[in-house]
Each structure stands twice: as C-alpha cells, then as structure tokens.
Amino acid sequence: MDLRLVNVGIAVRDLDATIAFFTDLGMTLQGRDEVSGDWADTAVGLDGNHARIAVLQTPDGQGALELFEPIHPAGIEVEPAQANTIGMHxxxxxxxxxxxxxxxxxxxxxxxxxxxxxxxxxxxxxxxxxxxxxxxxxxxxxxxxxxxxx
The missing domain is CATH 3.10.180.10 (2,3-Dihydroxybiphenyl 1,2-Dioxygenase, domain 1)
Structure with missing residues (x-):
C-alpha cells in the first residue's frame, strides 16, 4: 500500500489573518475555495457543511496545511490545546x-x-x-x- 501525507487541516476563526501569518513565515498559498454540497456533507460528516478553505505549501514542497473557516455549521470555540493535550495540538x-x-x-x-x-x-x-x-x-x-x- 502506498501512503503519503497530503496535508494537515486546521479550523480557523479568520482565514485571511491565518493565511497572512503562514505566508509571512514563508508558505505559499496554493489556492482558495468555498466548499459545500452533498459531497462535502458526506466527506466530513456534517449536514449543511459550508466552509471557506485555503491550501498553503511549505517552500520545499513537502508539506501543506489546509486551513478552513467554517460558515455552516458555525465554528465551535474551545480553549486552545496545551502541549500535553491528547490528540493533534x-x-x-x-x-x-x-x-x-x-x-x-x-x-x-x-x-x-x-x-x-x-x-x-x-x-x-x-x-x-x-x-x-x-x-x-x-x-x-x-x-x-x-x-x-x-
């Protein structure tokens, strides 16, 4: 089986501000889009899923982030993860x-x-x-x- 990491997805409250932060650090904006519809509902398991997204790539071309700003359902605010939080942090x-x-x-x-x-x-x-x-x-x-x- 061939396995490769495509990107890491991160939900954000302000897509434009987050793009500015990571591009200033040296990542390149690969593209932006707005996604919704049956396929998006099925893929992520949320009814009425609608989000603004952007993909940024590292300068070496080996890593990427997919940033998404939820439109519907609305984003859920949680306390930011600490370094010892279980799961991706x-x-x-x-x-x-x-x-x-x-x-x-x-x-x-x-x-x-x-x-x-x-x-x-x-x-x-x-x-x-x-x-x-x-x-x-x-x-x-x-x-x-x-x-x-x-």
Missing part, C-alpha cells in the same frame, strides 16, 4: 533563522510562550500561539545554521 516548522521567524510572528502578535530553548546545542526551538490559538513550534537546526544569535 501543534504544527512544527524548521526555519533557517529563528530570530527572523520570531520577528515575523511578532508582527501577527504571536510570541514565544516562555522563551527560546536550546536543545543540546542541536536546535533552538520555541512554541508560540498563532491565529485562532494554533500552537506553532519553530526550530532552527544549529548544525546547519551555526550562527544563531538567540
């Missing part, structure tokens, strides 16, 4: 310059939860809250980019 990106990535995130009012950690002089990494409370991990490989200033 974060999306992680490797960056070549963590300081630059954090400056971009700050323009979207997204800041490290506690600071930047140095993992055994191999990675600098941090978690931050992006749009809609999305938990985002950013990591810089110090073996590939040894001139870290953080």
């Amino acid at each position: 974060r999306v992680a990106f490797q960056v070549d310059d963590l300081d630059a990535a954090l400056a971009i995130a700050a323009r979207h009012d997204a800041h490290p939860l506690r600071g930047v950690a140095n993992y055994e002089d191999v990675y600098l990494l941090t978690y931050l809250r992006g749009p809609s409370g999305i938990l985002v991990m950013l990591a810089q490989d110090l073996q590939r980019n040894p001139l870290a200033t953080t």
Whole structure:
C-alpha cells in the first residue's frame, strides 16, 4: 500500500489573518475555495457543511496545511490545546533563522510562550500561539545554521 501525507487541516476563526501569518513565515498559498454540497456533507460528516478553505505549501514542497473557516455549521470555540493535550495540538516548522521567524510572528502578535530553548546545542526551538490559538513550534537546526544569535 502506498501512503503519503497530503496535508494537515486546521479550523480557523479568520482565514485571511491565518493565511497572512503562514505566508509571512514563508508558505505559499496554493489556492482558495468555498466548499459545500452533498459531497462535502458526506466527506466530513456534517449536514449543511459550508466552509471557506485555503491550501498553503511549505517552500520545499513537502508539506501543506489546509486551513478552513467554517460558515455552516458555525465554528465551535474551545480553549486552545496545551502541549500535553491528547490528540493533534501543534504544527512544527524548521526555519533557517529563528530570530527572523520570531520577528515575523511578532508582527501577527504571536510570541514565544516562555522563551527560546536550546536543545543540546542541536536546535533552538520555541512554541508560540498563532491565529485562532494554533500552537506553532519553530526550530532552527544549529548544525546547519551555526550562527544563531538567540
């Protein structure tokens, strides 16, 4: 059996703001659409399913996010997941310059939860809250980019 990951889907409260955040970090908008109809109801298991969607791809072409803003049924607000919440709770990106990535995130009012950690002089990494409370991990490989200033 051939198996490959196509994308990770994330429900968001503001599609445009979330697209702006991830494209500023370097992802590319692949497309936008609005979906509804019997096929959408069947696929996701919701009657009257209607959502605005966007697909963003990583610069290396290997990863993608499908963002969706529910129109009907309305989105359900929950507390953002914590790092120990069971189930999917974060999306992680490797960056070549963590300081630059954090400056971009700050323009979207997204800041490290506690600071930047140095993992055994191999990675600098941090978690931050992006749009809609999305938990985002950013990591810089110090073996590939040894001139870290953080």
